[in-house]
Amino acid sequence: MSGINDFVVKFATVNGSGSASANGIFAKTLFRMGIPVSPKNVFPSNIQGLPTWYEVRVSEAGYLARREGIDLMVAMNPQTFKEDLAEVAAGGWLLYDSTLPRVWPREDIAIIGVPIAEMCAARWQDTRQRQLFKNMVYVGALAALLDMDVEVLKGAVADQLKGKEKLVAANMEAVALGREYALKHFDCPLPIRLRHADGAKGKILVSGNDAAGLGAIYAGATVCAWYPITPSTSLAEAFERHARRLRVTKDGRRLYGIVQAEDELAAIGVAIGGGWNGARSFTATSGPGISLMSEFLGLAYFAEVPVVLFNIQRGGPSTGMPTRTQQSDIISCAYASHGDTKHVLLFPANPTECFALGAQAFDLAERLQTPVIVMSDLDIGMNEWVTEPFLWNDAHVHDRGKVLSAEELEKFKELKGKDWGRYQDVDADAIPYRTLPGTHPTKGAFFTRGTSHDENARYTEDGRVHARVLDRIRRKFDTAQTLVPKPEVSIRDKSGKTGLIYFGATTPAVREALDLLEREGVKLNALRLRAFPFTREVASFCAMHERVFVVEQNRDAQMRSLLMTEAEIPGAKLIPALNYDGMPLTAAFVRGAVLHRLQPAKAAAE
Amino acid sequence: MSYIAKPSAHHPALPKNALGLTRRDYEGTMSTLCAGCGHDSITAALIEACFEMDLPAHRIAKVSGIGCSSKAPTYFLSRSHGFNSVHGRMPSITTGANLANRDLVYIGVSGDGDTASIGLGQFCHAIRRRVNMTYIVMNNGCYGLTKGQFSATNDKTSPSKKGDANPFEAIDLCQMAIQLGAGFVARSFSGDKAQLIPLIKAAISYWGFAFLDVVSPCVTFNNHPTSTKSYDYVRAHNMAVDRLDFVEEKEEITADYAEGTSVSVTMHDGARLVLHKLDQQHDPRDADAAIMAIRSNAAKGRVATGLLYIDETQQDMHDILATDARPLNALPISELCPGAKALEAINGRLR
Numbered sequence: 030m031s032g033i034n035d036f037v038v039k040f041a042t043v044n045g046s047g048s049a050s051a052n053g054i055f056a057k058t059l060f061r062m063g064i065p066v067s068p069k070n071v072f073p074s075n076i077q078g079l080p081t082w083y084e085v086r087v088s089e090a091g092y093l094a095r096r097e098g099i100d101l102m103v104a105m106n107p108q109t110f111k112e113d114l115a116e117v118a119a120g121g122w123l124l125y126d127s128t129l130p131r132v133w134p135r136e137d138i139a140i141i142g143v144p145i146a147e148m149c150a151a152r153w154q155d156t157r158q159r160q161l162f163k164n165m166v167y168v169g170a171l172a173a174l175l176d177m178d179v180e181v182l183k184g185a186v187a188d189q190l191k192g193k194e195k196l197v198a199a200n201m202e203a204v205a206l207g208r209e210y211a212l213k214h215f216d217c218p219l220p221i222r223l224r225h226a227d228g229a230k231g232k233i234l235v236s237g238n239d240a241a242g243l244g245a246i247y248a249g250a251t252v253c254a255w256y257p258i259t260p261s262t263s264l265a266e267a268f269e270r271h272a273r274r275l276r277v278t279k280d281g282r283r284l285y286g287i288v289q290a291e292d293e294l295a296a297i298g299v300a301i302g303g304g305w306n307g308a309r310s311f312t313a314t315s316g317p318g319i320s321l322m323s324e325f326l327g328l329a330y331f332a333e334v335p336v337v338l339f340n341i342q343r344g345g346p347s348t349g350m351p352t353r354t355q356q357s358d359i360i361s362c363a364y365a366s367h368g369d370t371k372h373v374l375l376f377p378a379n380p381t382e383c384f385a386l387g388a389q390a391f392d393l394a395e396r397l398q399t400p401v402i403v404m405s406d407l408d409i410g411m412n413e414w415v416t417e418p419f420l421w422n423d424a425h426v427h428d429r430g431k432v433l434s435a436e437e438l439e440k441f442k443e444l445k446g447k448d449w450g451r452y453q454d455v456d457a458d459a460i461p462y463r464t465l466p467g468t469h470p471t472k473g474a475f476f477t478r479g480t481s482h483d484e485n486a487r488y489t490e491d492g493r494v495h496a497r498v499l500d501r502i503r504r505k506f507d508t509a510q511t512l513v514p515k516p517e518v519s520i521r522d523k524s525g526k527t528g529l530i531y532f533g534a535t536t537p538a539v540r541e542a543l544d545l546l547e548r549e550g551v552k553l554n555a556l557r558l559r560a561f562p563f564t565r566e567v568a569s570f571c572a573m574h575e576r577v578f579v580v581e582q583n584r585d586a587q588m589r590s591l592l593m594t595e596a597e598i599p600g601a602k603l604i605p606a607l608n609y610d611g612m613p614l615t616a617a618f619v620r621g622a623v624l625h626r627l628q629p630a631k632a633a634a635e
Numbered sequence: 636m637s638y639i640a641k642p643s644a645h646h647p648a649l650p651k652n653a654l655g656l657t658r659r660d661y662e663g664t665m666s667t668l669c670a671g672c673g674h675d676s677i678t679a680a681l682i683e684a685c686f687e688m689d690l691p692a693h694r695i696a697k698v699s700g701i702g703c704s705s706k707a708p709t710y711f712l713s714r715s716h717g718f719n720s721v722h723g724r725m726p727s728i729t730t731g732a733n734l735a736n737r738d739l740v741y742i743g744v745s746g747d748g749d750t751a752s753i754g755l756g757q758f759c760h761a762i763r764r765r766v767n768m769t770y771i772v773m774n775n776g777c778y779g780l781t782k783g784q785f786s787a788t789n790d791k792t793s794p795s796k797k798g799d800a801n802p803f804e805a806i807d808l809c810q811m812a813i814q815l816g817a818g819f820v821a822r823s824f825s826g827d828k829a830q831l832i833p834l835i836k837a838a839i840s841y842w843g844f845a846f847l848d849v850v851s852p853c854v855t856f857n858n859h860p861t862s863t864k865s866y867d868y869v870r871a872h873n874m875a876v877d878r879l880d881f882v883e884e885k886e887e888i889t890a891d892y893a894e895g896t897s898v899s900v901t902m903h904d905g906a907r908l909v910l911h912k913l914d915q916q917h918d919p920r921d922a923d924a925a926i927m928a929i930r931s932n933a934a935k936g937r938v939a940t941g942l943l944y945i946d947e948t949q950q951d952m953h954d955i956l957a958t959d960a961r962p963l964n965a966l967p968i969s970e971l972c973p974g975a976k977a978l979e980a981i982n983g984r985l986r
Contacts, residue, residue, distance in 0.1 A: 061986070233985035243981065249971035251963040252734045254727075275973045282959040284966055286734040286952075291760040295727040298720070298757070302731025305718060306696070306739075307964035310731060328721050418982040421975045427968050465964065466696045466716035466732070467739050474693060476709055476717040488709070 031118075034064055034089035036100040036221040038171070041113045042164075043106050045077030050189060051164030052083040055171065056413065057185040057234065059087060062178050065228040065415050067093035067537070069408070069613050074259065074351045080109045091228050093415060094538035095613040100221050101174075103167055122219060124170060126163070141215060143170050148206050162203040169207025176218035178225070179208070233380075233418050237409035238313075240380035241339055242267030243419065244387025245311055246275055249427055250337070252303030252310035254288040254296045256318065259351045260407040261341035264313040265289075293321035297338065301329050304336040305477060307432065307465040309391045311337035315407075316345050319358055319365065326400050327366025328479040331502070333452070333461070335394035335401075335430065339387070342406040344611040353611025354407035356533055357583035362402045363561055363591055369499060373401045373509050374561040378536040379409060381416045386514065386559070395430035397509050398463060406582075408534040408613040431462045438464065438472040450485040451475040452498060459504035506562050513560035516567060519543075522552035527627065528574035530567075530603075532558040532588065535580050535614045542619035551627060553578070558588070563596045571598045578626070580606045580619055641665055653689040661686045663710040668703060673825030673851030673866075674773045678710045680828055681742070681771075684835040685712065688883065695740045696732055700725040700754060703780050703853075704746030704773035723754025726761035726770070730952070733766050736962040737953045740839060741768035748778045751787040751806045758808075762815040762844050767951035769838040769845045772808055773825070775853035776864040783856030792936075793863040796856055809943055810929055812846040813922050818949030819845035820925065821942045824869050825852065830940060833881040833908075837942065840881075842903030843949035850938060863936075874937040876917040876928050880909040900947055910942060919945050 031037075038055075042048035049070075056068040067086045073079040086096050098118040104110055104125045117123055119137040127142025145166045149159045165186075172182055183201055190196050211217055241264050245253070255265035269287055276284040286303075290296035296312045303310030314322060319340055329336050344350030345357050362374055373393060375386045387403055394401040433441065433449070441449040441462075449472070452461045461484075464473035475486040481495045482488060489495060521543065531539040536557060543553055556570045571577050571592070579589040586605035592598045606622035608614050624632040641664060649657040661682045666675050685692065692714035699705035701722035708717045720728045729743045743761075750758045750772050761770070776789035783796060787806045794800050812820045819841040823831045831849065838845035850869050852858045858865045863872075884905035898919065900908040910919055918924045925944035932939040959966065 233982050235985045247972050247978070249966075249968045251966065251971065252731055254731065275977065276971070278959060281957065283957050284959050284963070284970060286956055286958050286963060288730060288734065288764065290727070291756050294724065295730075295757055295760060298724045298727025299731035299734065301720075302698075302718075302728035302733075303735040303963075304731070305728070306732040306735035308735030310735070324721055325724065418985075419978050421972075421978045423975045427972070464716070465736075467694050467736065470691060470693050471714060474714050474716050476719060478717075478719040479721060480719065 031100045031221050033222055033224055034087055034226055036087050037096050037098065038085045038087070038101045038103065039099045039113070039116065040083040040103045041106045041109050042081055042083070043108070044073060044075060044079055044081040046164070047161040048081070048083070048105065048164045051168050052085075054182070054185045054189050055168050056085050057188070058177055058182045059085070059223060060229050060234045060415060061181045061185060062223060063226040063228060063230050064089060064223060065091045065093055067095070067412075067415065069095050069412050071612070072352050080106050087223070089226050089228055092537065092541040092616065094541050094616050097615055097617060101219070103171070105163070105167065124167065124174070141170070141174070141211075143167070143207065143210055145207070148210065149203075152202075152206065158199075162199070165200050165203035166207035169204035170211040172204060173208045173211035173217045174215065174219050176222040176224070179204075229415050231418065232415050234413050234415055235380045236263065236411055236413050237377065237380040237383040237405050238264035238341065238411060239267040240383040240419065241387040241403065241405065241410070243271050244384040245337070245391070246271045247384070247421055248309055248388040248391035250309040250311050250391060251285050252300065252308045253285065253312070254290050254299030254303075254310070255313050256290050256293045256296045258293070258315055258318050260343055260411045261313040261315045261318070261339060263411060264339055264341060293318040294325070297322040297325040297336070300336045300338070301325055301334050304329070304394070305334045309337075309395070311339065311391070313339040313341065315341045315343045316349060316351070316358070317347075319361055323361075323365045326372065327368060327370050329400045330366065330370045330372065331368075331479055332477045333398040333463070333502070334477070335398050337390045337394050337401050337403065339403045339405060341410040342404065350611045352407070354534065354613055355582050355609060355611060356404070356406060356535075357587065357609065358404070359581070359583065359587035359591060362404060371503075371506060373397060373399060373513060375401065375403045375514065376532040376559055377403065377405055377409065378533055378557065379416045380414050381419060383409060384419045389514065392428040393509070393512060396428045396460070396512060397505060398430060398460060399505065404533065406534050412613075431460060433462050433464050433468070433473060435469040438469045449473065452482065452484045452486060452501070454501050458508045459501050460508060510562045510564055513562065513564065515564050516559055516570070517557040518555070518566060518570060520554045521547060522554060525552055525554050526575040527553050528570060528577040529553045529555045529580060529623070530558060530570075530577055530588070530592070531555065531580040535582060535619075538614040538616045538619050539580055541616035542623065545616060545620050546623060551623065553623065561591065561595070563592070567592070568596050568598065571596070571602065574602075576602055576604055578604045578606050578623060580614075580622070582608050582614060584609045652686055654691060656686070658682060658686045660714065661692060661712055663708070663713045666710045668706070669855045671854040672703070673775060673853070674704055674707050675710070676825040676828070677771065677773055677831070677849050677851055678707050680831040680835055682711050684832050684839065687832075688836055688839065690740065690839070694738070695742060697742050697744065698725050698729045698732065699744040700746070700749040702746040702749050702778070704744055705749060707773065708744050723749050723752070724757055725749065726754065726757035726766070729768050730761055730764060730766050733768060733952065734958075735964040737767070737958070738962050741766070742839070743768050743770045745770065745772050747772060747774045747776060747786040747788040751808060755806075759811070759815055762812055762817045762846070764952045765816070765818070765844050765949060765955060767843055767953070769835070769841070769847065771847045771849060773851045774808070774848055774864070775851050775857055776862070777853050777857040779853050779856055783853070789857075790863040794861050796859045807929060807933070808848050809846070810926050813925055813944050817846045817944075818843040818946040819942075820944040821846070822848045822850070822938070822940045824850045824873055824938070824940060826866055826870065827873065827940070830875060830879070833879045834942065836881040837879060837902070837908050840902045840904050840906045843946075843951045869938060872937045874932045874939050875941045876912070876914040876939050876943065877919065877941040878911040878913060879942050880911070882907045882909060900945060908942070913941070919943065
């Protein structure tokens with residue numbers, strides 16, 4: 030099935046060796062040739078010396094999920110030679126540094142030996158240079174073997190080395206060494222090769238964390254507090270990088286405040302303090318951070334303080350697999366904190382949505398006066414995706430919610446027919462009016478508290494009042510349902526009885542699987558969730574179908590549970606399709622899960 | 636019963652401050668703490684200080700954690716917004732609130748459990764960040780709301796009411812604050828209004844992190860004859876290192892001290908502190924001397940009180956972060972959202 034503009038290259042290297050930069054240049058070159066690519070970093074929780082892999086799928090058809098069956102392995106790490114060799118598909122290729130020649134015990138693949146270390150040793154004296162340029166030599170060999178456009182490659186190198194222009198020539202020299210060696214010794218290009226295409230034209234190549242940080246800038250966020258944790262760290266760092274470019278006045282004053290907190294407990298506390306005081310505030314975390322932030326999330330829920338939390342999910346439970354991906358915080362985020370709590374969740378499916386939903390999260394948080402959690406994950410957050418460009422409508426009015434000015438406080442009774450009280454449901458949408466500290470000399474002050482309170486924010490131990498306030502906050506979720514982004518429904522068969530629900534990073538794998546299945550005569554209708562609470566479309570989609578697959582990356586079918594509990598979908602109807610090995614999902618997995626249920630004989634035969 | 640409104644009628648003859656407000660305008664709801672609780676005296680001192688300083692109450696934010704002390708902000712400044720957060724996390728809420736609006740006065744109220752145990756990390760890091768706030772610990776050496784367990788500030792020599800020995804050394808929050816770089820560190824006693832009120836005023840006008848540890852006896856659980864945080868003990872062992880006059884900008888300095896015994900400090904807002912040294916060894920600008928004063932008095936079973944340390948040159952969090960002079964929460968969206976054109980340029984860089 031592999032061929033021109035349709036194959037997978039995998040780089041097996043050692044982390045800390047400079048390979049990441051060379052691999053990034055490789056992917057960027059393909060992207061700039063107009064070819065859809067999806068690089069996936071499979072990296073250890075470590076800084077130097079452990080195995081790391083970089084998979085690049087090339088698909089002119091635009092299928093950008095991870096795909097197994099490696100066509101070309103660049104095996105640069107002796108620690109993993111054995112498993113890397115085993116992963117190459119029959120008929121594929123393995124490129125290695127043949128300075129120390131070795132026998133590769135497989136007859137069904139072609140071995141490409143390039144004496145990379147020897148070539149670098151002959152050309153450079155400095156040991157660091159010898160090491161770093163090895164990476165560019167294999168990129169050069171690939172340029173010949175895959176027929177990369179060398180001019181485009183040079184542009185990608187120049188971009189990567191912006192500010193270090195002197196190094197461009199040396200890097201290109203390394204590329205030339207590898208390329209000339211391959212042209213001289215092998216039959217170039219290979220049957221799997223590249224050609225200019227249009228599939229990636231107009232798109233951008235960016236990570237979800239970079240996009241979400243930018244979304245927070247566009248939302249007007251001014252307070253960011255965070256604690257370093259993989260894989261969310263790069264989101265806060267992206268916000269800071271964008272802010273330095275976009276949010277500094279001519280005289281050098283910053284229109285933002287960032288606190289790298291002492292822990293996640295403080296990070297969310299700072300964000301809540303900022304939200305309480307009227308600044309758009311957020312934090313970013315993952316896994317363990319969600320557990321630590323839960324107490325504060327309950328306070329923000331009950332005291333009705335807007336705050337945005339980006340959860341870049343990783344492999345759990347506990348410390349789990351910090352550098353692998355999962356969607357396993359669905360339940361813990363939907364109901365984070367003790368007592369009756371429930372939170373608005375958004376599920377971006379790619380970096381473009383990390384930007385758009387990331388910005389929208391702030392509007393929702395301020396409108397609803399509650400935490401909004403953006404549920405990204407490591408795959409979207411840290412990998413670079415070929416995605417639609419970011420869009421912003423200058424006519425968009427940021428929804429700052431119901432915040433009263435001094436004048437509005439003065440006229441409140443006149444306008445609304447009753448006195449202001451912090452938790453009074455005046456508009457019958459269950460959303461009260463809030464005031465910010467410092468607004469009015471005599472009106473609007475109140476005491477924000479996590480203890481039970483009445484409609485005027487006064488402490489209460491009266492059970493009836495407590496229940497009444499809890500009921501109103503629950504009704505706020507009905508309002509939320511009318512505001513959150515609707516799911517994306519695709520109907521392949523109007524009278525079809527089988528549906529499939531999915532969300533987030535599994536999107537490319539699911540879409541590819543649905544295409545594969547359709548070609549085999551199995552047509553599934555699909556719904557991509559974009560938010561919790563579930564909007565009406567979710568229940569009606571389930572009602573339309575006899576059975577609905579729920580594809581998710583966790584062991585316990587958490588989204589399925591949420592659908593059963595919150596949308597009241599009968600469990601018998603919802604068929605779990607679960608992946609939790611920490612790797613980005615493949616179309617083959619989704620197809621297999623569907624066929625296993627619908628055509629067990631065929632699935633078994635395969 | 637827990638919320639008891641006070642009648643809002645004022646006696647016409649009540650004295651008024653420069654804003655035309657009476658002390659009553661700075662009060663809160665009726666205290667629900669035990670009768671005689673030291674915290675109520677601190678509350679009264681806070682009301683008096685804010686009244687005398689002519690502070691507009693709505694420009695003050697009161698923030699607290701959890702515990703008896705953290706309930707106290709309901710009992711003063713009912714015209715101020717308050718935030719009773721979660722246990723030990725007052726510092727992070729205040730940090731965020733201060734980041735959002737640098738123009739308000741922030742009064743953080745905490746207890747010894749809230750600060751010296753569950754919130755110790757947040758206490759340290761709020762100091763490290765130089766959050767411009769007044770951080771008051773109402774320190775009674777015990778967990779009152781859960782009925783009298785030892786807290787981490789209870790002296791090792793001070794047994795419980797039932798006679799159980801306290802096996803662990805106390806954490807001295809003032810020493811910690813000095814070491815961590817708090818620019819204003821003072822200790823006082825809830826029963827010493829004459830010392831406490833000027834200290835509160837000075838702490839509020841201080842630019843940067845001001846820490847005020849106030850020994851505040853728990854009449855129910857830690858006021859017995861063997862306690863070192865009882866009224867009787869602190870009265871007998873209170874060793875003031877200095878006496879403070881807080882002089883507002885508009886006032887003349889009238890106090891007249893002998894040469895070499897007083898230190899005049901000008902605050903960020905133009906107010907001045909005149910420190911009358913009672914202990915000739917004590918130099919409030921010398922951090923090492925301040926720690927020495929605390930330690931040498933403690934070794935003799937005495938409590939060193941007064942303004943222990945001051946650094947007049949402290950930069951606050953906003954100075955360090957170089958944030959805009961305007962409050963971040965008041966910046967118009969037009970200055971914060973770069974717009975579609977800038978986004979097109981960003982898209983271009985990602986191609």
